[in-house]
Amino acid sequence: MVAEIIKPENIAYAKSKVLTDAPMHYCPGCSHGTVHKILAEVIEDLGIQDKTIGITPVGCAVLLYSYLDIDWVEAAHGRAPAVATGIKRANPDMHVLAYQGDGDLAAIGTGEIIHACNRGENITVIFINNGIYGMTGGQMAPTTLVGMKTATTPQGRQVDINGYPFKVSEIMAQLPGTSYVTRQAVHTPGAVRQAKKALKKAVEKAYAGKGTSFVEFVATCSSGWKLSPTEANRWMTENMLPFYPLGDLKDN
Amino acid sequence: MSELRLMKGNEVIAEAAIRCGCDAYFGYPITPQSEVMETLMELRPWETTGMVALQAESEVASINMVYGAASTGKRAMTSSSSPGISLMAEGLSYLAGAELPCLVVNVSRGGPGLGTIQPSQADYFMATKGGGHGDFHLIVLAPSSVQEMHDFVFLAFDLAFKYRNPAMILADGVIGQMMEKVKLLDPRPRRTREEVLRDTGSWAATGKSNRPRNIITSVELDPAKHEKFNQKLQVKYAEMREKEVRYEELLCDDAEYLIAAYGISARIGQKAVELLRAEGVKVGLFRPITLYPFPTVQVAARAKQLKGILCVELSAGQMIEDVRLSVGSSLPVAHFGRNGGVIHSPNEVVEAMRQVFEF
Amino acid sequence: MAKIRGAIVVDTEKCKGCEVCVVSCPFGVIALAQEVNGKGYRYAYMHQPDACTGCISCALVCPDSVITVYKVKIAAAASE
Numbered sequence: 044m045v046a047e048i049i050k051p052e053n054i055a056y057a058k059s060k061v062l063t064d065a066p067m068h069y070c071p072g073c074s075h076g077t078v079h080k081i082l083a084e085v086i087e088d089l090g091i092q093d094k095t096i097g098i099t100p101v102g103c104a105v106l107l108y109s110y111l112d113i114d115w116v117e118a119a120h121g122r123a124p125a126v127a128t129g130i131k132r133a134n135p136d137m138h139v140l141a142y143q144g145d146g147d148l149a150a151i152g153t154g155e156i157i158h159a160c161n162r163g164e165n166i167t168v169i170f171i172n173n174g175i176y177g178m179t180g181g182q183m184a185p186t187t188l189v190g191m192k193t194a195t196t197p198q199g200r201q202v203d204i205n206g207y208p209f210k211v212s213e214i215m216a217q218l219p220g221t222s223y224v225t226r227q228a229v230h231t232p233g234a235v236r237q238a239k240k241a242l243k244k245a246v247e248k249a250y251a252g253k254g255t256s257f258v259e260f261v262a263t264c265s266s267g268w269k270l271s272p273t274e275a276n277r278w279m280t281e282n283m284l285p286f287y288p289l290g291d292l293k294d295n
Numbered sequence: 296m297s298e299l300r301l302m303k304g305n306e307v308i309a310e311a312a313i314r315c316g317c318d319a320y321f322g323y324p325i326t327p328q329s330e331v332m333e334t335l336m337e338l339r340p341w342e343t344t345g346m347v348a349l350q351a352e353s354e355v356a357s358i359n360m361v362y363g364a365a366s367t368g369k370r371a372m373t374s375s376s377s378p379g380i381s382l383m384a385e386g387l388s389y390l391a392g393a394e395l396p397c398l399v400v401n402v403s404r405g406g407p408g409l410g411t412i413q414p415s416q417a418d419y420f421m422a423t424k425g426g427g428h429g430d431f432h433l434i435v436l437a438p439s440s441v442q443e444m445h446d447f448v449f450l451a452f453d454l455a456f457k458y459r460n461p462a463m464i465l466a467d468g469v470i471g472q473m474m475e476k477v478k479l480l481d482p483r484p485r486r487t488r489e490e491v492l493r494d495t496g497s498w499a500a501t502g503k504s505n506r507p508r509n510i511i512t513s514v515e516l517d518p519a520k521h522e523k524f525n526q527k528l529q530v531k532y533a534e535m536r537e538k539e540v541r542y543e544e545l546l547c548d549d550a551e552y553l554i555a556a557y558g559i560s561a562r563i564g565q566k567a568v569e570l571l572r573a574e575g576v577k578v579g580l581f582r583p584i585t586l587y588p589f590p591t592v593q594v595a596a597r598a599k600q601l602k603g604i605l606c607v608e609l610s611a612g613q614m615i616e617d618v619r620l621s622v623g624s625s626l627p628v629a630h631f632g633r634n635g636g637v638i639h640s641p642n643e644v645v646e647a648m649r650q651v652f653e654f
Numbered sequence: 655m656a657k658i659r660g661a662i663v664v665d666t667e668k669c670k671g672c673e674v675c676v677v678s679c680p681f682g683v684i685a686l687a688q689e690v691n692g693k694g695y696r697y698a699y700m701h702q703p704d705a706c707t708g709c710i711s712c713a714l715v716c717p718d719s720v721i722t723v724y725k726v727k728i729a730a731a732a733s734e
Contacts, residue, residue: 044704048660054722055710056710069718073717080717119386122386125357125359129362129371133363134369154356155355236714273673276677
């Protein structure tokens with residue numbers, strides 16, 4: 044019976060043609076892969092593969108350029124919004140997207156992201172917030188929750204020492220240059236559907252010159268959190284989402 | 296038809312950028328070079344050639360905007376002064392590592408630290424020995440006149456694209472601030488998209504269509520591959536050393552002594568040569584124009600007839616190391632220079648020559 | 655009445671056995687194999703193939719895009 048179903052004419056879902064065949068280097072269950080997938084699908088759906096220039100960050104997604112079949116520019120740590128600005132200003136007809144994690148965007152690159160958003164650069168920014176530095180071994184990020192254990196807060200983040208977790212999207216939504224700010228996740232099929240819709244809208248708006256689109260993904264880091272991928276999704280739902288609630292923060 | 300004008304060194308950088316078909320300038324204000332961006336904003340090239348000029352939030356952002364525009368095969372540039380160039384060190388390393396052509400102008404001032412806004416030549420090491428992490432070199436051009444500020448913008452972009460390597464114009468506060476007569480070259484149009492694709496389509500991120508995707512990056516996790524890449528860079532630098540050395544000699548044919556100096560110090564050195572010649576001392580001036588690649592072979596060739604070389608720099612002695620590497624221990628090589636923003640006079644250089652070489 | 659039948663094909667060599675698809679399947683179709691792939695991961699497979707409706711939930715959440723989903727409408731008579 045199964046053999047009769049598995050025929051090319053019956054395909055209900057296949058991976059996007061914008062995704063390459065390279066196996067992803069991420070840990071099992073990592074949200075990066077799911078976000079890459081919907082990004083590829085959005086680019087394919089909008090037919091802008093030849094019009095898109097992506098900027099990869101420093102962090103776990105440093106090798107993102109291996110996975111999406113578009114032109115890429117690898118930026119220094121935190122500088123993706125400035126690199127994106129340079130590309131977009133010199134090539135106003137292109138769709139430019141910057142992909143960054145929370146260490147990259149919210150710590151070392153705070154200046155670049157705030158000013159790019161405040162200038163209203165017509166770029167799409169994808170921001171992966173898993174509350175931890177994944178690549179360097181699970182240290183505290185600006186977005187690490189209070190009490191959350193990391194390699195550099197082994198007793199849990201304490202506000203008197205480490206300050207407070209940083210709500211980036213709330214700040215970006217206040218800047219006049221952003222036109223669309225949303226917070227999404229990819230932990231359930233429903234969330235993935237919703238996130239893809241939001242990402243598509245973000246890309247369309249930025250490409251249409253409406254200002255900066257800023258899409259945060261609350262994400263997991265099972266290795267950094269020391270949980271299994273499914274436990275990490277549960278932990279995210281119970282701990283991250285109450286502090287970083289999903290939904291649109293701004294849609295002009 | 297070329298045009299004659301009286302202009303400030305910093306202003307002419309802006310004028311030359313527009314005329315040479317530059318696509319984008321990104322910068323941040325810092326003394327003594329702020330007139331570069333001010334002039335661009337006054338001239339509004341986006342309304343004429345389509346060149347972008349944008350004031351960034353920092354030097355860090357400026358150099359990364361340059362990195363972005365350069366990644367797409369565009370002619371991109373920035374300008375700054377010493378402390379700002381320090382902030383760009385990371386970006387310069389990434390530009391060199393990703394083999395991106397661009398122009399960075401350093402109208403240098405005295406350091407270290409916040410230092411002074413007065414002129415200096417103490418950024419020679421930073422400019423020629425890398426100025427960032429990793430084994431890399433910038434192409435470094437040292438203008439000693441406002442005319443050369445103009446000409447070297449054209450030359451720097453040509454060399455940068457020829458070698459896919461960042462180029463720097465290492466000027467100083469004097470050259471940036473002084474006014475001189477300049478012959479402006481005829482405007483060269485910005486390249487069309489077709490021309491950009493023709494010239495840089497094999498590597499630039501111009502949008503993937505009908506070709507494998509282009510990736511601009513400097514990361515390579517496989518040590519064997521990364522070593523190969525580094526070797527490739529070194530081959531490129533060797534080719535520059537072979538083909539791109541530029542220098543000027545003045546009254547060197549019968550010289551027994553040499554003043555070696557670049558930029559504003561070469562102008563001062565020229566006067567010192569005249570004063571010494573009037574006294575009957577056989578002295579010539581050697582002016583490196585490319586600081587990287589340094590005219591090593593040419594200095595060494597000239598040294599054979601000499602009794603000594605005085606390196607005159609607005610620093611504690613930086614270029615002197617390249618001169619010493621060129622001539623070895625074959626003859627005395629000494630340093631003279633004021634620093635911290637103080638500028639030596641021709642008479643001070645003459646006095647230094649007398650003291651060092653005891654004539 | 656027509657019945658929807660589905661099936662999935664897992665690229666077992668690229669599957670990392672993260673189990674996200676397993677918990678996302680509304681019908682308990684998927685499980686991890688006892689065997690491992692070349693990388694040592696227990697990969698996802700259709701443990702209860704008859705229960706699959708081709709709803710694509712598993713493919714949506716798969717971080718490695720290793721699941722292709724097939725779906726077909728089957729007439730009631732033919733399915734008996």
